[in-house]
Amino acid sequence: MRFLKRSLLAVLLFSISFSSLAWWGVNGHRVTGEIADYYLTKKARKAIKEILGEESVAMSSNWADFIKSDSTYDYLYSWHYINSKGGMSHDEFTSKLLADTGTNLYTKTNFVISELKNNKQLSQEKKVLYLRLLIHFIGDLHQPLHAGGRPEDRGGNGIKVLWFNEPTNLHSIWDDRLVEFQKLSYTEFAKNINHVSRQQRLEWQNQPMTEWFYESYQVSQGLYADITQPDQKLGYDYNFKYAETLNKQLLKGGIRLAAVLNEIFG
Numbered sequence: 001m002r003f004l005k006r007s008l009l010a011v012l013l014f015s016i017s018f019s020s021l022a023w024w025g026v027n028g029h030r031v032t033g034e035i036a037d038y039y040l041t042k043k044a045r046k047a048i049k050e051i052l053g054e055e056s057v058a059m060s061s062n063w064a065d066f067i068k069s070d071s072t073y074d075y076l077y078s079w080h081y082i083n084s085k086g087g088m089s090h091d092e093f094t095s096k097l098l099a100d101t102g103t104n105l106y107t108k109t110n111f112v113i114s115e116l117k118n119n120k121q122l123s124q125e126k127k128v129l130y131l132r133l134l135i136h137f138i139g140d141l142h143q144p145l146h147a148g149g150r151p152e153d154r155g156g157n158g159i160k161v162l163w164f165n166e167p168t169n170l171h172s173i174w175d176d177r178l179v180e181f182q183k184l185s186y187t188e189f190a191k192n193i194n195h196v197s198r199q200q201r202l203e204w205q206n207q208p209m210t211e212w213f214y215e216s217y218q219v220s221q222g223l224y225a226d227i228t229q230p231d232q233k234l235g236y237d238y239n240f241k242y243a244e245t246l247n248k249q250l251l252k253g254g255i256r257l258a259a260v261l262n263e264i265f266g
């Protein structure tokens with residue numbers, strides 16, 4: 001019995017330390033990449049392969065997080081999110097987004113799109129860099145706390161919650177805990193949520209990017225409102241409440257990433 005307890009403890013400790021390593025975690029980004037790949041035009045797929053080689057869109061989506069361990073890339077840190085304050089109307093949010101010319105997820109997503117599309121002198125090395133960043137950023141902007149996170153709590157990182165009794169924070173719940181809770185590989189995940197009518201797909205793709213950000217922002221408003229006490233316990237109820245929102249954000253991310261890639265390379 002004592003041996004059993006010890007083994008259980010070891011397994012538990014291992015799984016805790018392992019899961020806390022994750023980030024729209026590794027798999028969230030891959031799901032958007034995998035779905036995007038499905039909607040690429042032939043021409044776009046070929047052009048992307050010329051840049052990424054054998055690296056798939058799904059697998060290239062994590063590079064921008066992996067390089068956070070290399071200080072050469074520290075300058076990219078603030079490219080992954082935009083800070084927002086709570087309670088803004090649609091027009092307030094949109095005009096603030098458009099007026100902010102600093103370094104943030106919106107300005108830098110547009111920057112890499114413009115470089116890939118218009119800069120004919122772009123080196124192969126820069127093409128790889130910007131394409132990997134773009135694939136990652138369209139995923140990030142659909143993570144509600146990357147688009148609607150408030151500076152005072154660092155996008156929910158400062159909001160301590162319990163996920164099935166394990167201490168974590170609201171940002172992590174949305175980066176990876178909810179995704180991982182579904183216990184699906186990224187290909188299973190993509191396959192299971194990739195159901196959308198042509199009309200719906202075109203509608204999502206044709207909205208301007210400011211609307212993509214605003215939708216994420218709106219979701220984030222609800223996420224902030226849910227947390228009413230320190231170390232609030234989140235678990236089965238939370239998953240039940242948000243699984244559909246999670247799936248929709250991942251699906252929209254993939255579908256819109258395809259639109260952006262087709263527009264650049266198609």
Ligand SMILES: [Zn+2]
Pocket residue numbers: 064065080136140
């Ligand atoms: Zn990111």
